[in-house]
Amino acid sequence: MKEIRSMTLPELTRTLEEDGEKKFRAKQIFAWLHARQAESFDEMSDLSLALRGKLKEHCELVTLEQAQVFVSALDGTRKYLFRLPDGHLIESVFMKYRHGNSVCVSSQAGCRMGCRFCASTLDGLARSLLPSEMLEQVYRIVRDTGEKISNVVIMGSGEPMDNYEHVLRFIRLLTDENGYHMSQRNITLSTCGIVPGIRKLSEEGLPVTLALSLHGSSDEERKQLMPVARKYPLQEVLAACDEYFEKTGRRISYEYSLVKGVNDSEDHARRLAALLKGKNCHVNLIPVNPIKERSYRSISRAEAAKFQLTLEKYGINATIRREMGRDIQGACGQLRRDYAGASLS
Ligand code: SAH
Numbered sequence: 001m002k003e004i005r006s007m008t009l010p011e012l013t014r015t016l017e018e019d020g021e022k023k024f025r026a027k028q029i030f031a032w033l034h035a036r037q038a039e040s041f042d043e044m045s046d047l048s049l050a051l052r053g054k055l056k057e058h059c060e061l062v063t064l065e066q067a068q069v070f071v072s073a074l075d076g077t078r079k080y081l082f083r084l085p086d087g088h089l090i091e092s093v094f095m096k097y098r099h100g101n102s103v104c105v106s107s108q109a110g111c112r113m114g115c116r117f118c119a120s121t122l123d124g125l126a127r128s129l130l131p132s133e134m135l136e137q138v139y140r141i142v143r144d145t146g147e148k149i150s151n152v153v154i155m156g157s158g159e160p161m162d163n164y165e166h167v168l169r170f171i172r173l174l175t176d177e178n179g180y181h182m183s184q185r186n187i188t189l190s191t192c193g194i195v196p197g198i199r200k201l202s203e204e205g206l207p208v209t210l211a212l213s214l215h216g217s218s219d220e221e222r223k224q225l226m227p228v229a230r231k232y233p234l235q236e237v238l239a240a241c242d243e244y245f246e247k248t249g250r251r252i253s254y255e256y257s258l259v260k261g262v263n264d265s266e267d268h269a270r271r272l273a274a275l276l277k278g279k280n281c282h283v284n285l286i287p288v289n290p291i292k293e294r295s296y297r298s299i300s301r302a303e304a305a306k307f308q309l310t311l312e313k314y315g316i317n318a319t320i321r322r323e324m325g326r327d328i329q330g331a332c333g334q335l336r337r338d339y340a341g342a343s344l345s
Contacts, residue, residue, distance in 0.1 A: 004059040005033050005132035006169060009178055019058075025051065027178055034179025037139035039063050062132040064140050070328035077325030080141065084109065084133055088126050091156055092137040095324050100150030100186075105137050107167055108158025113192050114227040115213075117259060119291045120157035128163035134170040138180070153188040155211070160189050161197030168201075171208060184208055190255065195232045198240040202247040210244050211253040211284070212237065216263050217271040224262065238275075245280060252279070257286040258304055260297040269307045273314035283311055283318035 002015060013026035028046060032038040041052045041061060055061075064082040067089060071078050078094040088109040095102045109126035111118070137156075142149055152174065154160045160167040167189070175184045190211035191197060198210065216222035222229035241252045254276065258264045276283070285308055287298045299307075304320045311318040 072325035102151035106156030161194035269310035
């Protein structure tokens with residue numbers, strides 16, 4: 001059985017040719033799968049019934065089931081809970097920005113990185129997602145909203161560098177000119193700092209934006225919040241990011257979740273500014289979303305603004321992440337957990 005939505009156009013072409021089909025059929029089917037986000041072979045109305053039958057018999061077509069959607073009355077943000085074919089649940093978020101619509105995609109069900117404030121990692125990793133399962137998050141949302149999606153951020157549950165090959169294939173398929181054809185520049189991949197992954201990505205010749213989860217300006221500070229910091233020292237992580245910038249010309253985005261009393265003081269801001277001094281970068285400040293399983297507290301908008309001002313005083317470009325969909329519960333992985341918990345009881 002071929003899992004057809006994860007196949008590249010050359011792979012699909014080869015498979016069909018081996019089966020005695022004409023080459024142009026592959027392009028037609030690829031367009032149905034990616035440009036038109038087909039949910040079934042029956043939709044492919046310009047293929048003969050015989051070919052549709054053959055595809056049904058020989059290929060697996062992965063689709064996601066929409067288990068739930070929450071729509072914000074404030075800003076149109078939509079949080080989706082999707083069920084994978086084997087029953088695992090994942091979250092994706094649709095956000096409307098002035099520069100276009102954006103989808104936040106999950107790369108794994110659960111996560112094994114163990115960041116202290118993150119809800120996605122509390123139950124560990126269930127499994128990595130297939131390229132088709134990542135594509136389907138975008139495609140189901142395109143179909144559900146009828147809107148064009150111009151940006152994707154791989155910032156949902158999971159660590160993309162822990163599912164490297166599938167994530168790369170997802171990016172290449174999503175940006176294929178015969179498919180959905182999203183611009184590679186409009187894709188952001190966020191990592192907790194897996195050095196070999198960053199290095200490898202810088203060699204791919206892809207102009208995607210790299211976001212690095214920093215959350216502290218020293219190894220000691222990062223270790224408090226992120227177990228992965230024990231494996232990859234900060235200096236190595238930053239060197240890999242510098243290399244990424246040199247090779248791709250893409251400005252790095254550093255994410256810094258602000259946790260009250262842990263990494264939010266004026267001193268922390270100054271140290272962060274010193275660490276990033278001279279780099280062509282951008283800092284994205286995220287007031288932490290408290291999760292009920294941990295006692296971390298968030299900081300106020302005014303406190304975040306003060307932190308931002310200190311960074312800017314030292315010449316570091318920073319913004320505070322706008323909170324989207326405040327009225328629909330479930331920040332960063334909470335939705336899936338609540339739903340899974342509810343369905344168990
Ligand atoms: N594994 C990737 C993607 C994670 S989600 C990574 O670590 O970068 C994207 C960002 O949201 C990361 O910076 C992550 O640390 C942050 N994040 C996760 N849970 C959060 C929470 N409860 N509050 C604030 N930021 C959070």
